[in-house]
Amino acid sequence: MHFHSVCITFANRMKIGNLEFGPQPVFLAPMEDVTDIGFRLLCKRFGASMVYTEFVSAEALIRDVKSTQQKLTISDEERPVGIQIYGRDVDAMVEAAKIVEQAGPDLIDLNFGCPVKKVAGKGAGAGMLQNIPKLLEITRKVVDAVKLPVTVKTRLGWNQDQLIITELAEQLQDCGIQALTIHGRTRAQMYTGEADWTLIGEVKHNPRIHIPIIGNGDITSPEEAKQAFERYGVDAIMVGRATFGRPWIFKEIRDYLDHNIVDESFGFNEKLDVLEEQLRINVERIDETRGILHTRRHLAATPIFKAIPNFRQTRIAMLRAAKMDELTGILEDTRKLLG
Structure with a gap:
């Protein structure tokens, strides 16, 4: 029994490249107009294990758009920090990844999950789920072009008839990514309905998957965070909309997971x-x-x-x-x- 618990503790040390996280890490999701530097610093202070910038358009980065360039500004106090890029053109994504690498993040994340029309409708973000060969080509070429760890964030599939994530996870792993974040909805669902974690759990329990799997979708309380780890076995969870105006949710989740006494003075x-x-x-x-x-x-x-x-x-x-x-x-x- 003692040996068994040692194994579990050891298995819980999640790594992405040479970044090491404690048990049950909780990440801040990358969100447009939300995860700016001020918010990231606060989430970090309250216990976020990793934070991400707002997502960055590869095309705008290459064209040197000032507002996009500003999104690459990171500070050492928020590390580890990832910069997330999106786009649909292979060369643009490779070029953008190289520019991002110069900005000095700890990893580069590829967004194949954003469902909003102005992104997905143009074939980027979750739109990539309709063109898997190109999605994989972008992933492979970005991995080859940079030295930093490359990770991916995506959804279960384009719609309920195309729940491709179990197969896609293996294909992405073969491209050389070092972690995969799965949002438990299809593109067609946008942010409606309930996130379905069963497929996230399936990917995690696939014996052929050896990269960390990060679960995302509808975690709004410490109890739900604990359930995500215990029920689906994910390596980390990512919290998005529940952080709006509530960066201290990371402290609430952390205290609950680590069995700390809740700070009643924080009113x-x-x-x-x-x-x-x-x-x-x-x-x-x-x-x-x-x-x-x-x-x-x-x-x-x-x-x-x-x-x-x-x-x-x-x-x-x-x-x-x-x-x-x-x-x-x-x-x-x-x-x-x-x-």
Whole structure:
């Protein structure tokens, strides 16, 4: 029995290339307009095992688009950090991967999962699931072109009639990727319905798969995180939408997984401090206009205002504020409502 537990502990040390993670790592999903540097730093502080930049268009990177270049800015405090790229042209993806490598991330992730129309509709992101030979060619050539570990994030398939992930996982592994993240939905589902983890579990338990499998989709609580590890055996989980306005979800999950005592002192005021800090970091690191825009998305989604009665007008004012001092003023007034 003792030997058995030693084996399990050893097996739990997940590695991607030479990056080593503790048991049951929890990653922050890459998300457009969400995972900017301010938010990544906070998620890291609260216990995210790895963070990713917003996804980057290969075409825009090659054309040297300034706003896309800015997405490559990373800091040592957030490591390990991955930069995710998407595109549908083989040469553009290879070229973009080389540019990204120069920015100094810890790994490069290929996005074959984004379902939104402006990406998938043009054959990139999840659109690649309709052209598997090209998807594999891109993967192979990017792996060959860079020294960094290359990973992939994708979905179960294009739709319910094409649930190809079990076979695709093996093909991607043969291309040389070093980890695979699977979102438990098809492209057709977008973000609707429930994520189906059974196929993620199947990939993980396939004896031919030896790379780490990261599960993603609908993890919104510490209990669901624990269940994902225990029921499906994944090497890591990735949390996306549940992090909006709630970077401390990583601490909640970590405490639960590690059987730590929940910190009762971390209440409304402390959480509001975190959101105000996020605003400050974003304004400093990006600029006032976009820094506020990015933070407003989190303020709109955060669960911390749910306890405040008749909050609608304040919320509208908060989401209209265009200046830093105006927005911090509203946040401070909100503090008094619960004070």
